[in-house]
Amino acid sequence: MPAATIDRDLERRLTELKERQGDTVALGQVGLVVSALLDSLRGDLTAADLRVYQELEGLVSYIHAARAEIAQLRPQDIQTEFIPSATDELDAIVDATESATNSILDAVEMVESLAAKAPEELAQQLTDCTTRIYEACNFQDITGQRITKVVKALKHIEDKIEALVTALSGEAAIAKAAAKAPRAEKAVDITNEADLLNGPQLPDKASNQAEIDALFSNSD
Amino acid sequence: MAVDINMRVLIVDDYKTMLRIVRNLLKQLGFMNVDEATDGSMALQLLRNGTYGLVISDWNMEPMTGLQLLKEVRADPKLKATPFIMVTAESKSENVIAAKQAGVSNYIVKPFNAETLKGKMVSVLGEF
Numbered sequence: 001m002p003a004a005t006i007d008r009d010l011e012r013r014l015t016e017l018k019e020r021q022g023d024t025v026a027l028g029q030v031g032l033v034v035s036a037l038l039d040s041l042r043g044d045l046t047a048a049d050l051r052v053y054q055e056l057e058g059l060v061s062y063i064h065a066a067r068a069e070i071a072q073l074r075p076q077d078i079q080t081e082f083i084p085s086a087t088d089e090l091d092a093i094v095d096a097t098e099s100a101t102n103s104i105l106d107a108v109e110m111v112e113s114l115a116a117k118a119p120e121e122l123a124q125q126l127t128d129c130t131t132r133i134y135e136a137c138n139f140q141d142i143t144g145q146r147i148t149k150v151v152k153a154l155k156h157i158e159d160k161i162e163a164l165v166t167a168l169s170g171e172a173a174i175a176k177a178a179a180k181a182p183r184a185e186k187a188v189d190i191t192n193e194a195d196l197l198n199g200p201q202l203p204d205k206a207s208n209q210a211e212i213d214a215l216f217s218n219s220d
Numbered sequence: 221m222a223v224d225i226n227m228r229v230l231i232v233d234d235y236k237t238m239l240r241i242v243r244n245l246l247k248q249l250g251f252m253n254v255d256e257a258t259d260g261s262m263a264l265q266l267l268r269n270g271t272y273g274l275v276i277s278d279w280n281m282e283p284m285t286g287l288q289l290l291k292e293v294r295a296d297p298k299l300k301a302t303p304f305i306m307v308t309a310e311s312k313s314e315n316v317i318a319a320k321q322a323g324v325s326n327y328i329v330k331p332f333n334a335e336t337l338k339g340k341m342v343s344v345l346g347e348f
Contacts, residue, residue: 138331
């Protein structure tokens with residue numbers, strides 16, 4: 001089969017595959033197309049045909065090796081074991097910090113009630129201390145929200161791995177993968193509240209109260 | 221006119237520990253009549269059934285967010301004049317602008333301290 005015919009045939013088959021399954025095609029199916037094309041090579045081969053043949057053969061080997069390597073990574077384990085385990089651990093952190101914060105608050109409230117019975121100067125000192133403890137206990141809310149963001153990120157990774165596992169098992173993951181194609185950064189629409197719910201920013205990216213105040217007074 | 225520290229204050233947050241912290245800080249400032257809600261819809265119900273001099277609300281809650289609560293309050297003829305302070309970890313400029321457009325009285329970013337809380341309350345209510 002001349003090289004030009006191989007090119008056309010390969011292109012036709014890949015186009016058919018793309019029309020059926022979109023941009024995401026299981027590796028195994030690409031390998032099948034290439035293998036079928038190799039089988040169809042008959043008769044005298046020119047030097048160009050041979051070069052194409054060798055390149056296609058290399059491509060098949062590469063795809064097989066890639067499949068084997070990905071399978072060895074045991075992506076199902078990530079999906080069924082590691083991510084759920086990580087999520088459970090993070091939930092446990094939230095529970096533990098909440099429980100610890102409540103214990104701290106119990107103690108602080110007791111100190112406050114004792115302060116009410118103390119001489120005025122001591123009572124004021126104790127109240128100042130309890131105020132600082134209340135302020136410090138803000139951490140529980142912030143860490144809880146940060147952990148929620150991490151859990152959402154893990155869920156996103158889990159979805160991607162599920163698509164990978166499906167592709168590797170030879171089933172069509174097209175619709176799912178297409179729906180989850182990489183998203184371009186989009187501008188924030190302040191009339192769409194979903195765009196505004198981002199949780200705490202990292203300290204180097206977050207606005208401090210002075211910046212919020214400036215923004216607040218200048219946004220008329 | 222002096223601020224009536226006996227007014228009812230409604231604090232709204234889905235983190236129980238935050239409700240407890242804000243309640244205690246308000247108590248230290250002299251505000252003893254404090255009610256709590258864990259989301260916007262519960263807060264709205266309380267607001268419609270009572271008289272509140274101030275709402276201090278988180279933003280990120282389910283099913284009704286603090287912003288939705290604010291909009292409901294501002295759209296209700298009986299509630300629309302209620303001072304409303306947003307206390308949230310959402311610190312992006314878009315958030316501040318959206319809250320201000322919805323009619324928020326002031327905006328505090330978490331984590332915050334007692335001085336900031338008092339300062340914003342004074343700016344909204346007047347000296348107490």
